[in-house]
Amino acid sequence: MRNSRIPGRLVLTAVFGFLYLPVAVLVLLSFNESGLPTTWTGFSTKWYGALLGNGxxxxxxxxxxxxAVAATIVSTILGTLLALGMEARARKSGTLEAIAFAPMVIPDIVLAxxxxxxxxKLNVTLGLHTIIISHVIFDLAFVCSVVRARxxxxxxxxxxxxxxxxxxxxxTFWRITFPSIMPAVIAGALLAFTLSVDEFIISFFTAGAGRGSTTLPMQIYSMIRFGITPEVNALATLIMGVSATALLLSQWLNREQLP
Amino acid sequence: MSYNAARPNLLAAPAVLWLVAFMIVPCALILLFAFFERGVFGGIDYNLNLDNFRRVADPLYAGIFLRSARIALTAAGLAILIAYPAAYAITRALPTRQPILLFFAVLPFWSNYLIRTYAWIVLLNREGLVNNLLRGLGYHGEPLSMLYTEGAVITGLVYNYLPFVILAIYSTLSKLNPELIxxxxxxxxGPVRTFLRVTLPLSLSGVAAGGVFVFILSIGNFVTPALLGGGRFQMVGNLVYDQFLSANDWPFGAALGMVLITLMIVLLMLQAHMTARASGETRGASADA
Known part of the structure; x- marks a missing residue:
């Protein structure tokens, strides 16, 4: 039986290598003093320092x-209520299922x-508030699906x-139902938070022209559009650290469910 | 279930209202836009016609559609080829390890799309890591131009969507009844015949789900072609982007968006049909076994 595990291990090593090596390279480069991918001139945290000086x-x-915080709060409440409502129905409603599923599959460029x-059309001034409204759409769908699974x-x-x-x-709700679904609610909230922090396309279209409502992914996009800047490596490492922590936490809280 | 005779519809109402107001109405609005035409100064002339859809069929745009479809299809195919063995290997791992392996396979999917794409710029550019590695291995020719090619775009798409495909295929493989095997x-x-005649057919619904997902998200993508294709490879996503943010022809952009949505709905329905058929087969097969 032992031998039959070897091909599987090789496949997994190769695939995990493919998934994680490119990202690992970024993390490594973020600590490279020269900032270039060509030469390693020593360990340094100066690019992290440069971030702090970048207004x-x-x-x-x-x-x-x-x-992310605003969209997470609103979507956690709406998504949890939606999950409770959908699970309490005597019969599944096809329309309701489709509406709750749509935000997860609709191409983001179309929604944007x-x-x-x-x-x-409504003459709403674009800004952070319109980004928040838009993020709640897909955030609540993910919260709902996590809570429903629970x-x-x-x-x-x-x-x-x-x-x-x-x-x-x-x-009964506060003493029985809620405590039992709470890990899923928090897991859903963490997922929503990560999705919001990382979302780019919809933010880009709903932020408006003003510089005042630029989010981090929009900033990164304008920085990497025309090549490599060492600061981005440091920023990327920090953002991935935050996402990975939130997701590990989310997974740990909701550990009876598979991802 | 007396507990939530506490009005299920009332609980669902706030979220449903939100989705109707901010997803369904806006999508209906651009569906409407698609039937009008661009005004002289970039606004919208409310002049009902089908010109925008005729324009989608124009060789110039139809060409972009076909090429995006080809790139998206290649990405979907490659992602399935890589994901299938990986998902299969996860199902063969120790049961206690499976959730952990799966979690780490899916983890990158939830992290920043731009950053994961940017990593490939670092790897593939002329001064990048791959070229350096080649030089280290004794290659002294011109550095290879791997960035800003169709191959780079496809690599980026496969890299970004692979985790989801692994998840989709794993979830059908793990539900497969071992007694059938x-x-x-x-x-x-033999093992090969068992795989080809039993395992593979019964896991096709996961393959389809993963493939459809990669295809839809790739064809509508504008970030990867812009970053890894250097703007030289227009996909439908870039076309929509341009109509809204530079050409200022919203009705045409809306028509392109509608074509994307229609394509998505058709593919999802096909996939649902396949899944239903596959689960019917599993039931039949289980009964036989």
Whole structure:
């Protein structure tokens, strides 16, 4: 049996190498004193220092945080309620399923131009608020799917027991249902947060022309459009660190479910 | 289930309202735009016609559509070829290790798309890592121009979407009833025949889901062609982008977007059909076994 595992290991090593090596190179380069991929001149954190001195990047980081936190709060509430509503239905509604699924599959470029057209038709000034509104769309769909997966294993007889013992619907929700789905709600919120931090296309179209609402991915896009800048390596490393931490945490909280 | 006779519809209402107001209405709006024409000064002339859709069929644009479709199809095919053995290997790992392997296979998918694409600029450019490596290995010719080629665009697409394809194929493979494979082996089929006649057909729904996903996201992509194709490779996504942000021809951009959505819906329906058929086969096969 041992020998039959060897080809599998080779395949996995190759595929994980392909997935992680390019990113590992970025991380390594971010600590290269020269900043160039051609020569290693020594370990240095100077590119991280350069980030702290870059007003544009700091401003963009601030905007990203505002957008991600706001979109996460709204989408976690809406997405959780949607999941509860969908799972409580006696019969599945095809329309509801389609509406909740659509944000995850619609090409982002289409949603982006649709939102741009919509906001400009309504004469809404574009800015951070329009990015937040747009992010909630796909964030809530992901929160909903994470929470629903948890609700599928939820034992509704506990709820009935609570009601039989005289607890109100409200008390039952906060004392029974919510504590049991809470890991999934937090996992969903962390996923929404990561998605928002990383989202580029929809932000790009709904941010408007002003410099005031540039987010980090938009800033990165303008920096890498025309080649390599060493600061980007440091910034990329930091962002990937944040995403990976949020996702590991999310996975750990929701560990009974597969990703 | 007396608990949420607490009005399921009321619970779903806020999210549904949000999605109707900010997803369905805007999409309906651009569907409408597609039937009008560009005004003289870039606005919209509300003059109902089908010119935009006729323009999509114009050889210039149809050519871009076909080329994007070819690139997207190649990316989908390559992603499946790489993902299948990986997903298969994960299902053969120890049960306790499977969730961990799967998690780390999918992790990159949730991280920043731009950064993952940028990593390939660092690897592929003329002063980049791959060329350096070649020089180190004794290659002294002109540095290879790998960046800004169709190959670079396809590599970027495969790299970015691979995790999802692994996930999709794994989820069908892991649900496969092991008794079917044993039965096939007991009946005298070798491992290759068992794979081709049992495992592969029963996992096609995951392959289809992954493939459709890569195809749709690739054909509508504008970031990868812009960054790794150096703007020389226009895909449908770039075309839509240009109509909205530079050519200022929103109705035509909207028509292009509508074609993308239609393509997506058709492919998803096909895939759902395949999945339904495959699960029917599994049920039948399980009953036989």
């Amino acid at each position: 544009k990047i700091l401003g963009a980081a601030g905007n990203t945080l505002v957008v 131009v649709a939102l741009l057209s919509f906001f400009s 609700l599928k294993n939820f034992d509704y007889s506990v709820v009935e027991a609570s009601r039989d013992l005289g607890a109100s619907g409200w008390t | 044993e039965a096939s082996r007991d009946l005298g089929a």
